[in-house]
Amino acid sequence: MTLAIETVNLTKTFGSRQALRGVDLAIPTGSVFGVIGPNGSGKSTTMRILLDIVRPTSGSATVLGRSPREGGIGLRRRIGYLPGELILEGRVTGRALLTHYASISGPVSPSRVADLAERLGLDLTLPVRSLSKGNKQKLGIIQAFMHDPHVLVLDEPTSGLDPLVQQIFLDLVREARESGQTVFLSSHVLSEIEQVADEVAILREGRVVTTSTVERLREVAQRRVRASILEATPGEVTAHLNTIPGLNGLTVATAPDGTLSLTGTLEGEPDAFVKALAALHVHDVSIEMPNLEDAVLQLYSESDAEIAASGITTTPSAQEATR
C-alpha cells in the first residue's frame, strides 16, 4: 500500500500558539480520507503545510513521496486545493478566473470546466465578485478538480453548499476515487463527509486523537429503532427481544388501542433484531441511520479515558482505537 500523503510528528507553532502538536497521518493512495475537528484544531494548518503555504516547525510531511517544499511547482501542479476560507474577488468572469488558474496549474481539458460548471449549476459568465458565497464555493471546487490532480486537498469543501449541491460534490469525490485520485478533506461535522470517506481522523488541539474507518464507526454507532407490534403482550415482546445482542434501552408501552410501541437503541448490524421482529406481527418499524457523530465522541472518550487511566498511549485498546 503506497501512501499519497504522510505526516510524521508534524508540529507548527505560530508565535506562542501551538497549532499542531505532533500530527501523524497516513493516507493511502486512492482513498478518501476525512479529518474532523472543531475550528482551530489544526485541520487547515495541516493542509496548508501540504501545499507549502506554511512551513512546519518540526516533523515531516510528504505528498506523493515528496516534501512540499522540495516538490515545489511540479508537486503542486498535481494537487488540487480548496482553501477553508475561500476568498475570490475580481471584476473578471468566473470563466476568466478559471482560465487564469488553469494557466498556473496542471493541464485542463477544455470540456472539463464546462462539465463541472454544468453539474454544479454555476453560470461562468457572471463576474466573480457578484457571486454568492455558495457559488464562489462552486468556483473553488471547480478550480480544485479541473486539472484532475493526483491528490485533492479540500478544506471544508461543503461549507456554503445547499444539500443538493453537497450530494453532487460527494459524487465528484466518489468519481475521483474511482479514477485513482486521493482525496483528503476536512469538515467540522462528520455527517457531511461520512458518505464518501473511507477513513476519518479526529483532530483536537493539534493532535490526532483517533483514526478509524467509517465502517468501524458504523459498527460501534447506535441506531435508534422503533416498532409497533400487534397481537402480543408487553411481557411476551420483552422476553422475545431481550436476548438480542446490542439492543439497549428497550421500552415497551401499550397504546390505548392495544398496539405495543417499542423503542430502543441498537449497536452493530441490525440482523438479529430484524429476524427476531419477523416472528411478530409488525405494524410499523423504523431503523434510523447510525449516528456516527456520537460514535466518534464515544471512540474519542474511550481512547481519552484509557490514555488518562494508563498514563501512556500504548495500551492495546488505545492502539486499536487510534490505528
Added chain:
Amino acid sequence: MSTTTPASTVLPLLRHAMRESWRSLIGWSIGLVAALSLYLPLFPSIGGDSGIQDLIGNLPPELTAALSYQNIFTGAGYTQSTFFGLMGFVLLSIAGISWGTAAIAGDEERGTLELTLAHGVSRTQVVLERSAAIVLRVAVLGLVTALTILLLNGPGKLELDAGNVFITVLAACGTTLLAAVMAIAVGSITGRRSYALLGGAAVAVLGYAFNALGNQTKDLEWLKNFSPYAWAFRDEPLVNGWSFGIAALYLGVVVLVGVALAAFNRRDVGR
C-alpha cells in the same frame, strides 16, 4: 460552450495582473495628461509675465527653494517645478505605491494569495512577475507623460530637448518604482498592507522632504544624498540629461526586489 485552457502560458501572473489593472492604468494616465494639460500651456503667460516674476521674487526664499521656483522662468525649470516636482510626482508615487502594496501584502491580507501559491507557481515567480507588471504599468505612464510633454512643448513655448524629456521621465519612473518595490519588499517581509503602504510612502515623502530641506541651507545639503527624489532631479535632467543618480534609482529597485525575494521565500503565508 468551450473554454480553451492551455497547460501553461508565458508569464501567467503578469498577464493576469495587467488584465486586472487596465482600468486603473487608464485612470492614472488620464490624471497625468490632465495635470500636464493644466500646467504646461500656462508657461507663456507665467514665464513672460513680470507680475508673476515680482510675486515670486517677494515669496520667502525658503519657500522658493523648497518648490525650486527659482528656475520657473525657463521652460525646463517650469516643467520641473510644476509637474515633476509637484503633481506628477504625487500622482506617479500614489499609483506606484498602491500597486506595490496590492502586489503581495494586499493580496495576502485579502486572502487570495494563498490560492495562487497553492498552484503551480513559485514564490519567486510571484514576486518577479508582479514586480514586472508594475514596471510595465509605470512604463506606460512614463510614455504617456513623455508624449504629452512633447505634444505641449511647442504650444507651451517650453523649448525642451526631446531626449532630455525622455531621460527626465525615466528619472521620475525610477522614483516611482523605488517607492513601489519598497511597498513590495515590506509586504514580502511582513504580509501587512498597512506596513507596505507606509514603507512605500516613506520613500516618496521622506525623499521629497529631504530634498526640500537640503535646498534650504548648505548645512543640510547632505540630506539630499538620502533622497531618491534628489538622485533623480538634483542634476536637472531636463537641462543636463543623464546623470548617475538615475542609475542609482534603478539599482535600488533591483536591490529591493532581491530583498523581497529573500524574505518572501522564507516565511509562512496567510492571514
